[in-house]
Amino acid sequence: MKTSTLLVAATFAFASHFSVAQASQPFTTELLNIQHNWANTNYKLQEESQLKAYENLIKETENLKAAYPDSAESWIWYGIVQSSYAGAKGGLGALTHAKNAKAAFEKALTIDEQALSGSAYTSLGILYHKVPGWPIAFGSDKKAQSLLETALKMNPEGIDPNYFYGEFMYDEKEYAKAKVFLEKALNAPARSERPLADEGRKEEINALLVKVNKKLSKR
Numbered sequence: 001m002k003t004s005t006l007l008v009a010a011t012f013a014f015a016s017h018f019s020v021a022q023a024s025q026p027f028t029t030e031l032l033n034i035q036h037n038w039a040n041t042n043y044k045l046q047e048e049s050q051l052k053a054y055e056n057l058i059k060e061t062e063n064l065k066a067a068y069p070d071s072a073e074s075w076i077w078y079g080i081v082q083s084s085y086a087g088a089k090g091g092l093g094a095l096t097h098a099k100n101a102k103a104a105f106e107k108a109l110t111i112d113e114q115a116l117s118g119s120a121y122t123s124l125g126i127l128y129h130k131v132p133g134w135p136i137a138f139g140s141d142k143k144a145q146s147l148l149e150t151a152l153k154m155n156p157e158g159i160d161p162n163y164f165y166g167e168f169m170y171d172e173k174e175y176a177k178a179k180v181f182l183e184k185a186l187n188a189p190a191r192s193e194r195p196l197a198d199e200g201r202k203e204e205i206n207a208l209l210v211k212v213n214k215k216l217s218k219r
Contacts, residue, residue: 044196079102127139129141148161159202159205169181
């Protein structure tokens with residue numbers, strides 16, 4: 001698996017747009033706690049401590065979707081944690097978690113495709129881009145591009161859809177296009193409730209921009 005960025009697959013700090021039916025204070029508090037724990041796990045921990053933290057987060061998100069089965073947000077974050085764990089774990093053994101994530105994002109889309117500003121589309125697009133194709137798994141760059149472009153239409157100013165589409169363009173060797181989306185991601189509105197996620201994402205954006213500029217300078 002392409003684990004270098006599947007680790008942040010669907011790592012989303014998504015905008016705080018919740019389904020009206022599920023925007024109760026207990027649900028919002030639980031979800032924000034999971035988001036904060038995810039950001040700390042993804043950006044501050046490494047190796048065994050990171051894997052263990054992801055395993056705990058899987059349990060937390062399983063409990064959340066069990067308590068709120070009709071919430072697209074709970075399915076999205078279950079998928080995010082599963083895909084992040086797959087990236088951290090790596091190898092063919094991670095495919096089960098990637099498939100769990102795929103099923104969760106697809107479930108979320110059947111409930112509310114607008115949830116978290118369309119983040120299920122971004123997350124699913126990343127999975128299609130990062131996992132191997134047939135016969136090993138379900139990877140497809142064509143499908144990935146379609147999903148990522150849908151996500152951008154739904155959240156054109158968001159840091160995550162712009163970053164991941166910029167990364168996709170980089171992987172496709174479309175460096176000039178990649179730069180446009182990465183710079184837009186870098187200037188996206190701050191998410192006041194997700195400072196660590198924003199900080200970590202901007203570090204990733206800047207690191208990829210360095211690579212993009214090196215590629216462009218050779219032309």
